Amino acid sequence: xALVATNLQADLLTTYLAMNDIVDDGDKYQAKNVAKDIKxxxxxxxxxxxxxxxxxxxxxxxxxxxxxxxxxxxxxxxxFNTFDARYNDDDLADHIATDIDNACSAEDTVQATSKxxxxxxNGSTTDFSGPAIGKFTGTKSLIxxxxxxxxxxxxxxxxxxxxxxxxxxxxxxDAYMKAGKITVQLKAPFLSGAGSGGIA
Numbered sequence: 001x002a003l004v005a006t007n008l009q010a011d012l013l014t015t016y017l018a019m020n021d022i023v024d025d026g027d028k029y030q031a032k033n034v035a036k037d038i039k040x041x042x043x044x045x046x047x048x049x050x051x052x053x054x055x056x057x058x059x060x061x062x063x064x065x066x067x068x069x070x071x072x073x074x075x076x077x078x079x080f081n082t083f084d085a086r087y088n089d090d091d092l093a094d095h096i097a098t099d100i101d102n103a104c105s106a107e108d109t110v111q112a113t114s115k116x117x118x119x120x121x122n123g124s125t126t127d128f129s130g131p132a133i134g135k136f137t138g139t140k141s142l143i144x145x146x147x148x149x150x151x152x153x154x155x156x157x158x159x160x161x162x163x164x165x166x167x168x169x170x171x172x173x174d175a176y177m178k179a180g181k182i183t184v185q186l187k188a189p190f191l192s193g194a195g196s197g198g199i200a
Contacts (some may be wrong), residue, residue, distance in 0.1 A: 003045040003177055003200055009170035011037040016162040031080035038100065038173065039072040045199045047110050047134075047182045053193010055118045055128050062116015064132045064184055064195055068109050075103040089151035097144035100173065104180070110134035112184055114191060130190030136199065138180035143172045
C-alpha cells in the first residue's frame with residue numbers, strides 16, 4: 001500500500017479525456033469522478049504514527065498502522081458547487097484546494113491499530129495492541145498555489161491541457177498528503193493516549 005501520484009494522474013487524465021465527449025453535465029461528471037479518483041488514491045496509502053499512553057496494566061509505547069478515507073459524496077458536492085460557480089482562475093484554485101482540504105481534514109478519517117509494549121509495575125514488558133482513530137491535517141496552499149500557475153499556463157495551450165492539468169493536480173495532491181500530519185487517539189478501554197505521524 002502506498003500513495004502513488006502517477007496512479008492518481010492516470011485516473012484523473014481518464015476523467016478529463018472522457019469529458020471531451022460530454023455536452024451536458026460536464027461539471028457534475030468532473031466532480032463525481034475527481035472525488036472518486038482522489039478517494040481511490042488516498043485509500044491506497046498507509047498511515048503510520050508513533051504512539052504513547054497507557055494500558056490497563058501500565059504505561060504504553062508503540063506504533064500504529066492504518067488507512068485513511070474520505071467522504072467522496074461530500075467532496076463531489078463541494079467540487080460541483082465550485083465548478084458550477086464559474087470562478088476566475090485564482091478563486092477556482094483556492095476553492096478546489098479548500099474542497100479537498102475539507103474532505104481530508106474531516107474527523108475520524110483514519111482507522112488504525114497500535115501495536116507496542118506495556119511496561120508493568122514490576123518493570124517487565126509485555127506485548128499489547130489496540131485500536132486508534134484519527135485525522136489528517138494539511139496545508140491547502142500546497143494545492144492552490146501550483147494550480148494557479150497551472151491555470152495561467154493553460155490559457156496559451158492549444159493542445160495538452162488535459163495532460164498538464166492531470167499531472168499538476170496529481171502532483172500537488174500527492175505533495176499535500178505526504179507533507180501532512182496524521183494524529184490518532186488510542187481508544188479505551190484497551191488504550192489511552194495519542195500518536196502522530198503521516199501517510200505515505
